[in-house]
Amino acid sequence: xxxxxxxxxxxxxxxxxxxxxxxxxxxxxxxxxxxxxxxxxxxxxxxxxxxxxxxxxxxxxxxxxxxxxxxxxxxxxxxxxxxxxxxxxxxxxxxxxxxxxxxxxxxxxxxxxxxxxxxxxxxxxxxxxxxxxxxxxxxxxxxxxxxxxxxxxxxxxxxxxxxxxxxxxxxxxxxxxxxxxxxxxxxxxxxxxxxxxxxxxxxxxxxxxxxxxxxxxxxxxxxxxxxxxxxxxxxxxxxxxxxxxxxxxxxxxxxxxxxxxxxxxxxxxxxxxxxxxxxxxxxxxxxxxxx
Amino acid sequence: xxxxxxxxxxxxxxxxxxxxxxxxxxxxxxxxxxxxxxxxxxxxxxxxxxxxxxxxxxxxxxxxxxxxxxxxxxxxxxxxxxxxxxxxxxxxxxxxxxxxxxxxxxxxxxxxxxxxxxxxxxxxxxxxxxxxxxxxxxxxxxxxxxxxxxxxxxxxxxxxxxxxxxxxxxxxxxxxxxxxxxxxxxxxxxxxxxxxxxxxxxxxxxxxxxxxxxxxxxxxxxxxxxxxxxxxxxxxxxxxxxxxxxxxxxxxxxxxxxxxxxxxxxxxxxxxxxxxxxxxxxxxx
Numbered sequence: 001x002x003x004x005x006x007x008x009x010x011x012x013x014x015x016x017x018x019x020x021x022x023x024x025x026x027x028x029x030x031x032x033x034x035x036x037x038x039x040x041x042x043x044x045x046x047x048x049x050x051x052x053x054x055x056x057x058x059x060x061x062x063x064x065x066x067x068x069x070x071x072x073x074x075x076x077x078x079x080x081x082x083x084x085x086x087x088x089x090x091x092x093x094x095x096x097x098x099x100x101x102x103x104x105x106x107x108x109x110x111x112x113x114x115x116x117x118x119x120x121x122x123x124x125x126x127x128x129x130x131x132x133x134x135x136x137x138x139x140x141x142x143x144x145x146x147x148x149x150x151x152x153x154x155x156x157x158x159x160x161x162x163x164x165x166x167x168x169x170x171x172x173x174x175x176x177x178x179x180x181x182x183x184x185x186x187x188x189x190x191x192x193x194x195x196x197x198x199x200x201x202x203x204x205x206x207x208x209x210x211x212x213x214x215x216x217x218x219x220x221x222x223x224x225x226x227x228x229x230x231x232x233x234x235x236x237x238x239x240x241x242x243x244x245x246x247x248x249x250x251x252x253x254x255x256x257x258x259x260x261x262x263x264x265x266x267x268x269x270x271x272x273x274x275x276x277x278x279x280x281x282x283x284x285x286x287x288x289x290x291x
Numbered sequence: 292x293x294x295x296x297x298x299x300x301x302x303x304x305x306x307x308x309x310x311x312x313x314x315x316x317x318x319x320x321x322x323x324x325x326x327x328x329x330x331x332x333x334x335x336x337x338x339x340x341x342x343x344x345x346x347x348x349x350x351x352x353x354x355x356x357x358x359x360x361x362x363x364x365x366x367x368x369x370x371x372x373x374x375x376x377x378x379x380x381x382x383x384x385x386x387x388x389x390x391x392x393x394x395x396x397x398x399x400x401x402x403x404x405x406x407x408x409x410x411x412x413x414x415x416x417x418x419x420x421x422x423x424x425x426x427x428x429x430x431x432x433x434x435x436x437x438x439x440x441x442x443x444x445x446x447x448x449x450x451x452x453x454x455x456x457x458x459x460x461x462x463x464x465x466x467x468x469x470x471x472x473x474x475x476x477x478x479x480x481x482x483x484x485x486x487x488x489x490x491x492x493x494x495x496x497x498x499x500x501x502x503x504x505x506x507x508x509x510x511x512x513x514x515x516x517x518x519x520x521x522x523x524x525x526x527x528x529x530x531x532x533x534x535x536x537x538x539x540x541x542x543x544x545x546x547x548x549x550x551x552x553x554x555x556x557x558x559x560x561x562x563x564x565x566x567x568x569x570x571x572x573x574x575x576x
Binding site: 079080141 | 337345356358395398399400419421424430432444448449451452454455532535536537538539541546548549553555559561564567569570571573575576
């Protein structure tokens with residue numbers, strides 16, 4: 001029996017609001033979409049390139065709004081750029097988002113107006129380079145806390161978030177692009193969804209006791225929803241979605257819904273593990289006993 | 292740790308909280324609130340012994356824990372088998388040598404003072420909340436009470452305070468050459484303030500004495516510079532396992548693993564790019 005102080009938590013639950021899991025989703029979508037756009041441009045699929053760029057830029061515009069809205073003092077959001085701190089994934093992430101957002105919105109504006117092509121390509125390239133880090137850093141951010149199910153999942157979470165980001169970008173593009181030009185987008189959505197479900201299962205298994213919060217309560221319900229939506233959507237995209245636009249839209253929407261649910265699941269699991277002192281105390285006791 | 296202060300660097304100071312002489316008077320809680328103008332955040336009866344404060348947070352920078360146990364106070368059978376002992380301990384920010392809150396703060400609001408303590412600059416904090424789950428002790432929290440200062444930008448300013456606040460080890464009093472308010476108010480010297488090296492020596496002696504007197508479960512907590520947070524600036528003498536007082540048994544600064552976390556993230560980012568490129572292998576349309 002592990003002692004506790006009237007069952008009270010040892011660590012504090014995060015104070016983050018619903019904006020944050022939604023940002024995990026939009027940030028991932030932005031990061032992977034800008035990369036998808038540039039690769040499509042290189043592969044000479046102009047429709048996919050253009051629309052992925054627009055999707056990425058839109059998600060890049062929504063993201064900082066969500067983040068600012070979550071601050072306790074939103075009017076001080078510029079303080080994020082007082083310093084650059086490598087020890088703070090949030091500081092690093094703020095700068096990444098600034099670069100990515102600035103570049104993708106510039107590229108999208110130039111794309112829409114058809115001006116300054118060299119600048120547009122440069123801006124696209126910059127946003128794509130920032131896109132990789134943008135699509136995974138939020139996993140590092142939550143891992144870099146004392147929240148047991150986040151910190152101990154630090155090896156898997158970036159891959160989980162990365163796969164989720166890739167699937168989101170693929171799904172969004174599969175909705176926005178006519179089916180005959182959306183092959184890579186569909187394959188990306190399907191591949192991302194499959195990888196993500198494999199990573200999630202492996203992660204829960206390896207975590208042992210700390211896998212519990214991912215299966216229980218609200219987090220567990222979101223996880224089940226995520227699994228059903230992502231795999232169902234992937235199946236639609238792999239089958240009728242290859243020819244029929246309506247099926248592609250439905251499949252893409254299901255995958256997107258599943259990815260949002262996945263972010264919510266991870267988010268809620270963190271709160272659940274912070275709330276119950278056993279998830280903090282028992283692993284620390286076991287670690288201390290090993291030394 | 293204080294090299295960057297050059298000639299301004301001071302001796303590192305801290306607290307040694309000796310819970311074996313704590314009488315649960317809560318003078319520390321009151322003195323802290325009074326001196327630091329920490330607002331009242333609700334009056335409730337918890338039914339948890341004499342503790343109606345419950346936990347550290349934005350509006351509680353000293354918290355006295357009360358634990359009632361059916362345990363003898365001394366190892367040689369102080370009293371009968373059904374003896375009751377009452378543990379009391381005044382908890383506070385640990386002012387860690389390796390402080391996760393300070394590491395993760397994206398604005399530089401949290402900083403290391405010339406005394407080696409960890410302080411939030413209230414005029415810089417934008418309430419991002421990252422330090423809250425980063426602290427392995429659950430010390431920091433956002434202040435949800437109504438905002439006192441006038442709104443800076445009417446449309447986006449929130450009604451609540453929204454900043455994170457915590458123990459400053461009375462930075463202002465240190466600057467004036469005074470000891471922190473809680474230590475000053477403590478009537479039994481359970482809270483001792485001073486240079487950290489001196490406190491560690493004193494704590495060792497105190498522990499030896501208690502062990503010689505066969506006190507049940509006496510141990511030091513947070514005095515070891517080789518522990519997961521590099522030792523606490525505010526450490527404790529406890530009479531039971533840390534978790535009994537609501538403290539983590541083996542706290543580790545989360546940023547210790549940050550280099551490996553960044554490596555993993557780099558691989559994952561590479562995998563995302565590779566996955567996107569791979570999705571074009573079956574044709575570009």
